[in-house]
Amino acid sequence: MRTSLNKIKAIEEYLLGGSTPVFEANLILDPELAQEVALQRETYTAIRQYGRDQLRAEIAHAQKVVTGSPEFMRYITRLFKKG
Amino acid sequence: MDDRFSTTELREAFFISLYRSTFPAVARYVARMGGSLEEAQDIFQDALVIYYEKATVADNEHAYVAGIAKRLWLQHYRNVAQHQPLNELDRVEEQEEQPVTGRIMRYLETAGKKCMDLLKAHYYDRLPAGSLAKRFGYTSTHTATVAKYKCLEKVRTVVKEKSLAYADFVE
Numbered sequence: 001m002r003t004s005l006n007k008i009k010a011i012e013e014y015l016l017g018g019s020t021p022v023f024e025a026n027l028i029l030d031p032e033l034a035q036e037v038a039l040q041r042e043t044y045t046a047i048r049q050y051g052r053d054q055l056r057a058e059i060a061h062a063q064k065v066v067t068g069s070p071e072f073m074r075y076i077t078r079l080f081k082k083g
Numbered sequence: 084m085d086d087r088f089s090t091t092e093l094r095e096a097f098f099i100s101l102y103r104s105t106f107p108a109v110a111r112y113v114a115r116m117g118g119s120l121e122e123a124q125d126i127f128q129d130a131l132v133i134y135y136e137k138a139t140v141a142d143n144e145h146a147y148v149a150g151i152a153k154r155l156w157l158q159h160y161r162n163v164a165q166h167q168p169l170n171e172l173d174r175v176e177e178q179e180e181q182p183v184t185g186r187i188m189r190y191l192e193t194a195g196k197k198c199m200d201l202l203k204a205h206y207y208d209r210l211p212a213g214s215l216a217k218r219f220g221y222t223s224t225h226t227a228t229v230a231k232y233k234c235l236e237k238v239r240t241v242v243k244e245k246s247l248a249y250a251d252f253v254e
Contacts, residue, residue, distance in 0.1 A: 005232040012235070036239075042246075043239045044206065049188060050199050051207025052132065058091060059131050062098035063124065066106070076107065079114040080123075 011040045088138065089214055098131060105145050109152040116160060126155045187245045195241060198234035205231055 001009070014023045015037065027034050067073055088094050106127055113123035130152040134144065191199050201219055204210045210218070216227035 001229055001232065004236060005229065008232050008235055008239070012232075039239050039243050039246075040235070042242050043235060046187060046191060046238065046242060047199065047202045047206050050191060051203040053188075054203065055094075055132060055135055055207075056128065058095050059098050059128050062095050062102055063128070065095075065099050066102040072103070076110050077120065079107075079110050080120050 007036070008040065011037055015041055015044065088135070088208060089210055089218065094135075101131070101144055101148060102127075105148050105152075108145075108149050109156075112149075112153060113156055116156060118156065118160070122156075122159065126152050126159060129155055184245070187242060190241060190245060191238065195238055198237055201231060201234050202238065 010023065011033075014020070027037070067076075087097060106123075109127050109130070110120070110123045113119075113126065118126075127148075130148050133151050134148045138144075201215075204215055204218065212224040212227060215231075216222070216224050219227065219230070221227040221230060
């Protein structure tokens, strides 16, 4: 792999796997690396947010399918009738 | 993550089946506690998200989702009673780090969709390397891994550019 990709892989191992003394040392010596780490952390957050948004859409669709059944909804709405 | 969650269709089929089998119990519980149908649905949706994100460990989805929903309800009930915002426990941790701005997300959903789908399948859905390669048409798991890092690089660049552009704009 390209050097830049190997660097991304190393940052990933640091962020998702755990820190190593060598990486910690590099972080102190190389301020640019620290910046890259912060960016990559934000990238994982974006991916998780993207995944969660799509999952919520899938769940909402599933809910629409299930609540489209009048029989199912009659049963459910009866549960919320007071008294 | 096992293969029953590997595609949108499979996930939806799973959620539909879980909705049918488990939502009535959750709705009955919420109704008995004085909640509304909308509240029961919101709580059930949150419970499904939490379940999905932890799904590698659980094998009895009915008990697990119903258990999460009950805890969420108790938390919701307490907070409504005290007029306080939701706090920790098992709530979906929406933003434990710096939130990614809506602008970046909108850009990624359109311009970077192909990469985002690959990255989501790996990091969020946790597809095994073999399934990932097959689903995205790569000849080997190695090629898929390289593609994954290339995408990560690309998205990281977008995150950087958009953050910088915004910083310039507000200054």
